[in-house]
Amino acid sequence: xxxxxxxxxxxxxxxxSKPPFVTVPGVINVRDLGGYPSQTYPGxxxxxxxxxxxxxxxxxxxxxxxxxxxxxxxTKVFDLRSDTEIRKYNxxxxxxxxxxxxxIPVFKTADYSxxxxxxxxxxxxxxxxxxxxxxxxxxxxxxxxAFGTILxxxxxxxxxxxxxxxxxxxxxxxxxxxxxxxxxxxxxxxIAEDYALTRVGREPAREMIMARLSKExxxxxxxxxxxxxxxxxxxxxxxxxxxxDEHYKGVEEYLRRYVGFTxxxxxxxxxxxxxxxxxxx
Numbered sequence: 001x002x003x004x005x006x007x008x009x010x011x012x013x014x015x016x017s018k019p020p021f022v023t024v025p026g027v028i029n030v031r032d033l034g035g036y037p038s039q040t041y042p043g044x045x046x047x048x049x050x051x052x053x054x055x056x057x058x059x060x061x062x063x064x065x066x067x068x069x070x071x072x073x074x075t076k077v078f079d080l081r082s083d084t085e086i087r088k089y090n091x092x093x094x095x096x097x098x099x100x101x102x103x104i105p106v107f108k109t110a111d112y113s114x115x116x117x118x119x120x121x122x123x124x125x126x127x128x129x130x131x132x133x134x135x136x137x138x139x140x141x142x143x144x145x146a147f148g149t150i151l152x153x154x155x156x157x158x159x160x161x162x163x164x165x166x167x168x169x170x171x172x173x174x175x176x177x178x179x180x181x182x183x184x185x186x187x188x189x190x191i192a193e194d195y196a197l198t199r200v201g202r203e204p205a206r207e208m209i210m211a212r213l214s215k216e217x218x219x220x221x222x223x224x225x226x227x228x229x230x231x232x233x234x235x236x237x238x239x240x241x242x243x244x245d246e247h248y249k250g251v252e253e254y255l256r257r258y259v260g261f262t263x264x265x266x267x268x269x270x271x272x273x274x275x276x277x278x279x280x281x
Contacts, residue, residue, distance in 0.1 A: 006203075006206065007203050020032045020033070021201065022072070024065040024068050025062050025065040025068070028202060029053075029054055030053070030201075031054075032048060032052055033046055033050075034049060036190055036194075039186065040185025041185050044275065044277060046180075046275075050154075050273070051161070052162070053164060054164075055166075055170075055201070056079075056085075056091055056167045066099075069099060070098050072161055073161040074099055075098070075099060075161065075162065076163070077162070078150050078153075078162060078165070079164075081165075081166050081167055082109065082112050083109050084109055104149045106139055106143040106146045111142065120135065124225075126228060127225075127227075127228030129239050133243050140244075143175065143176075144258035147175075150176060151259065154273060168198070169198060174198070177194060192235075192241070195236070196237070209230065
């Protein structure tokens, strides 16, 4: 089965109805990063209902969905998409009473020039792990400011939940999730499993995703390339985590160098992500 072949609906419905997925009408691919055990800090797990990830469809969240976000304790929504994507897909930031929606693009408008996008699409279209590592390195190199905004929320507001998302909720969102989980000492296997869950999480939007891609010259006549763009294999995240350690000297060094955090700030952020396991039982 290809990574974007249709999944059995009963299977999808069952998976989406259970943790870590969170049902928010009007939004897809929403899941909680809480409840993961820390390998580095035994007896602790990531805090529930504190850090949530999703896809862009937060913009279409209905009133019921908005109420659920507030009930979850979400006070901030961080949008990692570019200005170009928002305009291109006509998906402006939503208005949610009691929740601040903050636009923090990973890439600048210049990074979405036709030439830059053509190069990026070629990498995605290959479907190769090495290509995704190159793409994810670009996200790391450009994302320090955006990621820092989310992490400062964790540092300063440990009792207020947040959601962060990009377009598909896979790549930029996946890197941010990996940074948070890696900082918490979660095992790489579990981080890769979280990444791969987007395979199911995006399924309700499959037709819309493929329709969008069909309008891009590279993908219009190459269905295989379109399918490759949305792969989210365990091995891709596993390779990325190894790359993060080898080329960026680990998550803490990345946060020091690319975000500008001190050791004390990093420790505070980690302490706000983790709680004693018995407290969340």
